[in-house]
Amino acid sequence: MITGKNYIGNKLSANGSVTHHTINPKLNIETSTPFFEATEAEVDEAVTLGWEAFKTYRKIPGFKRAAFLNAIADEILALDKELIEAYTTESGLPEGRAIGERGRTVFQLRSFADLVSKEDWRENVIDEAIPDRQPLPKEDLRKTLIPLGPVVVFAASNFPLAFSTAGGDTVSALAAGCPVIVKAHAMHSGTAELVASAIIKAAEKTGMPNGVFSNIMGRGRTVGTALVKHPKVKAVGFTGSISGGRALFDLAAQREEPIPVFAEMGSINPVIITSKALDKRYADIADTYASSITLGTGQFCTNPGLILTVEGDNTQAFVQDLAEKTIAIEAQCMLHPNIKQGFVENGQSVTSQKGVEIVGVVEGDLEPNYAASLIATISGADFLANPKTGQEVFGPFSLVVKCKNEEELLKVINNLEGQLTGTIIAEEEEYANLHDLVDALENRVGRIIFNGVPTGVEVCPSMQHGGPYPASTDSRFTAVGANAIKRWVRPVSYQSFPNELLPDALKN
Incomplete structure (x- = not known):
């Protein structure tokens, strides 16, 4: 059921007085539900909760995160006609497109579940010590990829499911071990809340920490600015206009601790x-x-x-x-x-x-x-x-x-x-x-x-969905496919570590 409230972790919250309505573009009328825009305190609560969840979630084994992602897919499918009706009402897109995009969203979730059920994606490297090497001995060095921390995802206007609340940015960040705070797109707030409810149910069913996911409402740039500037946010994902993406990129660069913004923006292809x-x-x-x-x-x-x-x-x-x-x-x-x-x-x-x-x-x-x-x-x-x-x-x-x-x-x-x-x-x-x-x-x-057309973006490891600026803010990364997970991690080397203190994937 759509309530019009924010999800701060597993809690519905509507402390603010500012509301907005979505629009049915086919009928050109507002929908009936008022959506409560998050206050500064609610933004802080969501990010702080995500930061606390990160301490636990970052160490949850990949196979358990995979179960979480598969559970999200199941819960999205369980929304059935309620989700399809909200999608078509708020977007003006036909039912066939809604069903197809839901299928793509579920496929992305299951694909990343398969990816993180094994540890190969971390690109683990073990260089064992050579104590008798001349002229100098070689230390034992081991490297893996670890999650960055809480990620803010800005939902896209044109894909209410596949690039939004449980879309590619969210699922790849959750797969990597990063809690996610979604800034829902004001054009499809009802669809966003329904999907958020599915993610929360999946988190509870699979024992994920409260705060691993939050869904925040807000028009304009006030709420988005507060999220990007929050010191406990460690990365941002964005799909939208050049002006919007560049504004977030500049905000993140001006922080006392700059953070990466992975924005997919304009393109005339x-x-x-x-x-x-x-x-x-x-x-x-x-x-x-x-x-x-x-x-x-x-x-x-x-x-x-x-x-x-x-x-x-x-x-x-x-x-x-x-x-x-x-x-x-x-x-x-x-x-x-x-x-x-x-x-x-x-x-x-x-x-x-x-x-x-x-x-x-x-x-x-x-x-x-x-x-x-x-x-x-x-x-x-x-x-x-x-x-x-x-x-x-x-x-x-x-x-x-x-x-x-x-x-x-x-x-x-x-x-x-x-x-x-x-x-x-x-x-x-x-x-x-x-x-x-x-x-x-x-x-x-x-x-x-x-000899083809650019429309249609396959979800697979060889896909590159990104390009030189302003197509994206970092052309080395993709927003689609398995390698999208690389945006939300960083490499760490462990030198001369005792075996029992190493991450499990690096142990002898």
Whole structure:
């Protein structure tokens, strides 16, 4: 049952007087439940409780943490229709998407449970002593990874389950041995509370310490600022806008004890289509990318917002075909009035720039929070001359950049900001000539896709979901897949230690 209260550990709390309501974007009305925003004292209580829990939780064996994660998955499934109804009501997303995202969330939980049920992920290293080594003896050295401490996770707007309360940041931190305080996203506070209740039940059933998880409500940046500045918080996970992520990053750096912020932020995910690919199959490419651009109303961090090609015989035919197929797809509801407003304003900001031409846009009246898909074009020279044309438009939008030659195409890529993904659409006979293009993309993105679409992020060890700034604040780490756990740990070496004092994984 949704109460509108914060979870401070296993206790429901509503000490503040400030409340907010979520919005049903399809009906464009507020939901009935008031959600109580956390006070400064409640924030302090949640973090302090997490710090106390850390003293115990950090030493709980991996197989017991695995049981906890599996129990969370079970409890989320037990919420059944109540969770699906809250999700669809607060997001405007269809039931099929809700069920699919719940499945992904459960899969992530079970995947990390499998990971930490064994100790291999800690990358344990044992270098035994060599007392008679010349000219100097070698000491016994052993290294493992240990958890950082309480982690604050900021839930994402566009994934109410898989990147939110029990999403990838939370589950990887819990797997590592770190208590988590979630800052719930105000757009889906009810969904967040239900998932939080599942985590609390799982913690109690598996004997985890109280404070291993808390769920905090709050709009704006007041509550988030208090969480990041709290001296007992040791790391932050964030998925959202560049401005929001950068603000948290700067706050964390200004602390007396700076802490890492692992933020996944903006990306326009360039797609490079060769002239030969357009000559052979521009209609098929247009079909594929019209679907990708509009998938989930374009509300994915890997949405293909920029398409690059060299002017050729079929370039204009492709652009026209893409525009017609994109706007022919039925308009869909966006997550929130604020996101719809941002889509409109950012789209207008790009299309009002010099040299930008709108090729296709949905005409006529739409329901209040539905998005009118938009395709525009610009020359390579005009794109290079104006950085504003490269800003992210979060929604069903893509800008086609028509370069005059391969040299200009590479220059455009080299001048892009860091991105999550880059895609190459090419023919087999061109492979030998694509090395410069691949090299350029490697320096700009975290994942390169070949003859596919960037939308869709597989949860597996080889996935890299992160990229050079501003795609993320540290391109060495991923927010998706098993290696996401590496964000919440640090290496420690033990030199010449007695066996009984070593961590179990390092003992003889």
